[in-house]
């Protein structure tokens with residue numbers, strides 16, 4: 001398949017090499033070494049702009065795009081998001097620290113997490129983050145207690161589990177009843193806890209949050225979530241006489257990893273979800289709240305690729321062919337974790353047909369260290385450059401040091417040029433904290 005069909009920043013040049021953002025990937029591999037993460041800045045900015053512009057159209061009275069930074073967290077990402085006038089959500093003190101380190105405005109940061117520590121809540125409140133998202137009864141009380149200690153008021157969203165099956169893979173489903181995240185709606189916990197939030201010291205309940213899952217292609221789960229969440233806000237209004245005016249509907253928009261994935265264009269998606277939301281508000285005579293969305297994957301996934309060098313190619317007759325590369329689960333654990341699908345291309349043979357079927361193996365001492373199984377690929381040979389496409393989300397941010405592998409560099413391309421935005425680690429970096 002043509003790499004351009006996976007991501008618009010990808011193409012094939014006259015030498016038959018894969019390009020990203022106009023840069024030859026074979027040259028990038030030669031310049032910076034492999035494994036290497038490469039990200040196209042134009043794609044990232046374009047996605048943020050698409051989201052922001054559709055929010056302005058869909059919610060003229062107020063809409064906010066918050067990039068879910070766990071998808072891809074390093075300084076330059078926060079600079080880009082800030083420059084594109086979007087907010088971010090963070091889920092840990094480390095992400096918050098990274099955002100603040102480049103001057104990201106604290107009031108444009110939402111702080112999530114199902115088990116925040118006292119220290120993280122203190123850090124968030126002292127920095128002045130815009131919203132803390134309380135995830136459960138213990139978390140809500142903890143936020144109140146820390147806020148009292150600091151003499152500050154916490155502006156809070158409550159994360160609700162709306163009980164929706166978003167038809168995605170179990171591991172990335174977070175809105176159904178059996179979830180570690182959120183206050184449960186079905187059993188009445190959420191409604192009772194809203195009462196607590198309204199009465200606990202130093203808590204200012206601003207609104208509600210839900211995030212129903214990831215890699216969702218259909219607007220139906222969002223329409224359903226809007227229905228459930230607004231009905232709940234209507235119940236809150238009847239029970240407590242409080243009209244909450246902010247609703248965060250989370251992220252989860254799907255992207256194209258393989259030719260079988262068919263995401264809607266961002267604008268169409270947003271329009272459909274917004275029509276449903278406005279209809280529900282009308283039906284309940286509820287004022288349209290300020291809407292927040294939190295796209296993560298859909299901002300960065302298609303912007304990224306990972307380049308590797310092929311080592312051995314091992315044919316096991318009547319079984320399979322392993323193509324081994326110089327990275328693997330340490331830079332991309334997603335196949336090992338939940339068999340995430342990807343498209344792979346031999347970057348120096350991108351104009352040739354993908355007429356073999358192979359398993360791409362990583363270099364870690366773990367049989368499960370695979371990047372893809374039974375995937376079509378051009379004829380692979382030692383020293384080829386192999387590209388895995390659409391790795392911009394949840395790859396660099398999920399990288400580990402297993403087998404003491406240094407984390408690869410991240411290179412940003414844009415307008416034909418390239419620059420390092422995260423340096424590759426050295427062995428010295430790997431032992432930095434060993435005593």
Ligand SMILES: *Cc1c(COP(=O)(O)O)cnc(C)c1O
Nearest residue numbers: 068211214251252294295296297
């Ligand atoms: C992970 C997450 C997101 C982003 O999900 P994507 O599928 O990457 O868009 C948004 N909000 C919350 C609370 C999340 O946990």
